[in-house]
Amino acid sequence: MAHPLPAAALDQLFCSARTPNDWTDEPVGEDTLRALYDLFKWGPTSANASPARFVWVRSEEGKTRLSALAMDANRPKILAAPVTVIIGHDLDFPDTMPKLFPARGEMMQQYFKQPGVAEATAMRNGTLQGAYLIVAARALGLDCGPMSGFDNAAVDKEFFPGTRIQSNFICCLGHGKPESVWPRNPRLTFEEAGRFA
Amino acid sequence: MAHPLPAAALDQLFCSARTPNDWTDEPVGEDTLRALYDLFKWGPTSANASPARFVWVRSEEGKTRLSALAMDANRPKILAAPVTVIIGHDLDFPDTMPKLFPARGEMMQQYFKQPGVAEATAMRNGTLQGAYLIVAARALGLDCGPMSGFDNAAVDKEFFPGTRIQSNFICCLGHGKPESVWPRNPRLTFEEAGRFA
Numbered sequence: 001m002a003h004p005l006p007a008a009a010l011d012q013l014f015c016s017a018r019t020p021n022d023w024t025d026e027p028v029g030e031d032t033l034r035a036l037y038d039l040f041k042w043g044p045t046s047a048n049a050s051p052a053r054f055v056w057v058r059s060e061e062g063k064t065r066l067s068a069l070a071m072d073a074n075r076p077k078i079l080a081a082p083v084t085v086i087i088g089h090d091l092d093f094p095d096t097m098p099k100l101f102p103a104r105g106e107m108m109q110q111y112f113k114q115p116g117v118a119e120a121t122a123m124r125n126g127t128l129q130g131a132y133l134i135v136a137a138r139a140l141g142l143d144c145g146p147m148s149g150f151d152n153a154a155v156d157k158e159f160f161p162g163t164r165i166q167s168n169f170i171c172c173l174g175h176g177k178p179e180s181v182w183p184r185n186p187r188l189t190f191e192e193a194g195r196f197a
Numbered sequence: 198m199a200h201p202l203p204a205a206a207l208d209q210l211f212c213s214a215r216t217p218n219d220w221t222d223e224p225v226g227e228d229t230l231r232a233l234y235d236l237f238k239w240g241p242t243s244a245n246a247s248p249a250r251f252v253w254v255r256s257e258e259g260k261t262r263l264s265a266l267a268m269d270a271n272r273p274k275i276l277a278a279p280v281t282v283i284i285g286h287d288l289d290f291p292d293t294m295p296k297l298f299p300a301r302g303e304m305m306q307q308y309f310k311q312p313g314v315a316e317a318t319a320m321r322n323g324t325l326q327g328a329y330l331i332v333a334a335r336a337l338g339l340d341c342g343p344m345s346g347f348d349n350a351a352v353d354k355e356f357f358p359g360t361r362i363q364s365n366f367i368c369c370l371g372h373g374k375p376e377s378v379w380p381r382n383p384r385l386t387f388e389e390a391g392r393f394a
Contacts, residue, residue: 001372002209002338009206010336012199014239014329034387041384042211044331046345048382054391062394096389101382124324124345124366131328132211134241139207141199148243148321159394169321175198185245185298187238190231192293194251197259197356 009139017138018184019145020176023080028058028142028174033083036137036173043132045125047108048100051093052129052168055086055159065158066170071149081145081172086155087133089126091118091164126168137173145172206336214335215381216342217373220278225255225339225371230280233334233370240329242322244305245297248290249326250362252283262355263367268346278342278369283352284330286323288315288361323365334370342369 004010011017033056045051057066057078066086067078078084094112098105112118134144148169155167201207208214230253242248254263254275263283264275275281291309295302309315331341345366352364 002335002340004337005202005206005209009202010236012202013210013336014236014333017239019241030393037387037390039207039211041390042214043328044216044341044343048384050385050390052390055394056391057394059394065394096385099383100385121345123320127321127324128328128331128343131240131325132332134325135329135332136211138199139210140201143199144241146241146325148318186296187245188247188293188297190234193234193238193247193249194253196227197252197254197256197262 013135013138018176018181020143020178020180021077021145021182022177022180023077023082023172023174024177026082026175028082032140032142036133036140036142039139040129040132040136043129045128046121047097049093049097049108049112049121049125050100050129051089051122052126053088053090053160053165055088056083057086058083066155069151069154069158070147070170074147074149077145077147077172078170082174084170084172085133086159086167086170087126087130088156088160088165088167089122091122091166093122094118122166123168130169130171134171142173143176145176147171210332210335215373215378217340217375217377218274218342218379219374219377220274220369220371221374223279223372225279229337229339233330233337233339236337237326237329237333240326242325243318244294244301246290246294246305246309246318246322247297247326248286248319249323250285250287250357252285252356253280254283255280263352266348266351266355267344267367271344271346274342274344274369275367279371281367281369282330283356283364283367284323284327285353285357285362285364286319288319288363290319291315319363320365327366327368331368339370340373342373344368
């Protein structure tokens, strides 16, 4: 049976982790991004559908293209961060089910192709994968700056042309400047957010 | 600067963690569920909107009501697990913005109340919080069994009556029977799931 991780690990993942608004020059290497993928890819999704798709924007040209499609407040963050990953989800993910669920791939493929099912499944599970990415990046010692403030349709056209991949959110990755973190906002109490039944 | 967590911690969170299909009798105490909430509540959401809402189903009566609304294959899991949490999101979450983002609460409240914005924001960020819950539970040594196979509309009526909270997914929490884990399915490669730009 597993035991709770040490307090320092819980702090790094959740309690002390913060969203920076500016980034140091320290680079994030390709090896780190591949290690990150190889970590969060194991997170659970419905029938292992794994619908999320990623564009790891790290070139100056890529940052310029992405930042031009973001809200004003988010542009300098994208330009400053060593990497900003676009998290999308592929509405054609049912095509991958024979690979991802060999024992029942054909059946799952048919199930997910029902009207409306692919869309809801892609959004729900692609978002779960985006959250796994955030927590896994923190587990590897990176800071994360997730953002929704950008033109989704324009990003889809620019970064996912000729596909049925839809952008969901974007996330800066790197090492944040501590002084760029805002004061922490409160959270709902256990009782405000839920109840026992 | 943070360093990568030890390999054993990464294993517990992602690489070795698996979804059990049956559960031991070992209980999960209220203190553990409160510690779990106090951990994952810190995960980032858009403007700290924190739209997820939770029903922690642990009574025999609650399990019976929930299992009756689940797919056949999921009923015995809900009845066997010590806790199954219903993760929903509140379309009225903008009302909480003055508490959750004191510096700009009124402004964010108006922003999120625009048509379509509350729905997309609640689904995206409520799902992120559901994933934080999963990874945080593993960090505390619990196993997770997330499931989408249930009647969402019926669960909303049964567990969230008189609210605008919509169920998203449910997740068994406890200690899984190791022999109930299925063989691990493959994942997409880095290149199949994304690219650099």
